Each structure stands twice: as C-alpha cells, then as structure tokens.
Amino acid sequence: MLIVTAAAMVDADGRVLVQQRPEGKAFAGFWEFPGGKLEPGETPEAALIRELSEELGIDVERACLAPACFASDVAGDGRPMLLLLYVLRKWRGVPKPIEATALRWLRPVELHRITMPPADKPLIGLLEALV
Numbered sequence: 001m002l003i004v005t006a007a008a009m010v011d012a013d014g015r016v017l018v019q020q021r022p023e024g025k026a027f028a029g030f031w032e033f034p035g036g037k038l039e040p041g042e043t044p045e046a047a048l049i050r051e052l053s054e055e056l057g058i059d060v061e062r063a064c065l066a067p068a069c070f071a072s073d074v075a076g077d078g079r080p081m082l083l084l085l086y087v088l089r090k091w092r093g094v095p096k097p098i099e100a101t102a103l104r105w106l107r108p109v110e111l112h113r114i115t116m117p118p119a120d121k122p123l124i125g126l127l128e129a130l131v
C-alpha cells in the first residue's frame, strides 16, 4: 500500500494552494496539493512537514496539521494508494514553487475547473464543506 500525504493550505481569504506537476513526472501539468509519499519508517505528519519544506520552502509545526479527509485509489504502478489530506492554516515562510512549475491559490469551488489527478476529485467537495 502506497501512502501519500498532502496539505490543503488555506490562506486568510479561504483560498487553497495547488501546485502544477512538472514535465517528466506522472500527471505532468496536472494540479495537486503539495505533499508526497511516505519514506520507510516515517509518520504521515513527518513526511508532510518534510515535503512542504522541500517543495515550497516553508516551515510547518506538527500541531498545525489538522487531519481532514482521505481518498483511496490505485497508483500508476498498480499499487493501492491512500491519500491523506490535512488542512493547514498556519506556516512560516512564503510558499515558492521549488519543485512545481507553478503555484495557484484557488477557492475550493474553483478546484473543479482545473485538472487534478483522479484521486483528488472526491476531495474537492469535502474541502468545500471544510474550508
């Protein structure tokens, strides 16, 4: 089972951060929530704090990661995948697209209009209710 953690980072205006996947990766050009796969022995929260630092250059406290919802799908390599989404409203630093092609801040309802991986689709409606 592949476990992936991701963050719905919410700003003061209730908008959520999405990043665009770069060329050369699966789902290139798709928009996703920042995050990534757990490394062996890592907790979901430690993995997400590490990924947010690597991908966006921000610092996040574990206590600020609020478990929100999850999605279940099959990854590109055929493995079952569980995507754990946390809501994050407080962080240190300004997010920068270190690994992504671009960043966008969108209202949850606007996420229906961008192309996201199939696993993310059910998360959009849940975020509309949560944010």
Ligand SMILES: Nc1nc2c([nH]c(=O)n2[C@@H]2O[C@H](COP(=O)(O)OP(=O)(O)OP(=O)(O)O)[C@@H](O)[C@H]2O)c(=O)[nH]1
Residues within 6 Å of the ligand: 004, 005, 006, 025, 026, 027, 031, 032, 033, 034, 035, 036, 037, 075, 076, 083, 117, 118, 119, 120
């Ligand atoms: N971060 C993130 N990953 C997602 C989302 N939705 C989704 O299906 N995924 C999948 O979860 C996996 C995340 O892995 P990752 O970001 O650590 O790794 P990657 O595929 O970019 O490439 P890599 O293995 O070369 O680092 C990818 O297979 C990605 O397609 C999402 O909203 N955010």
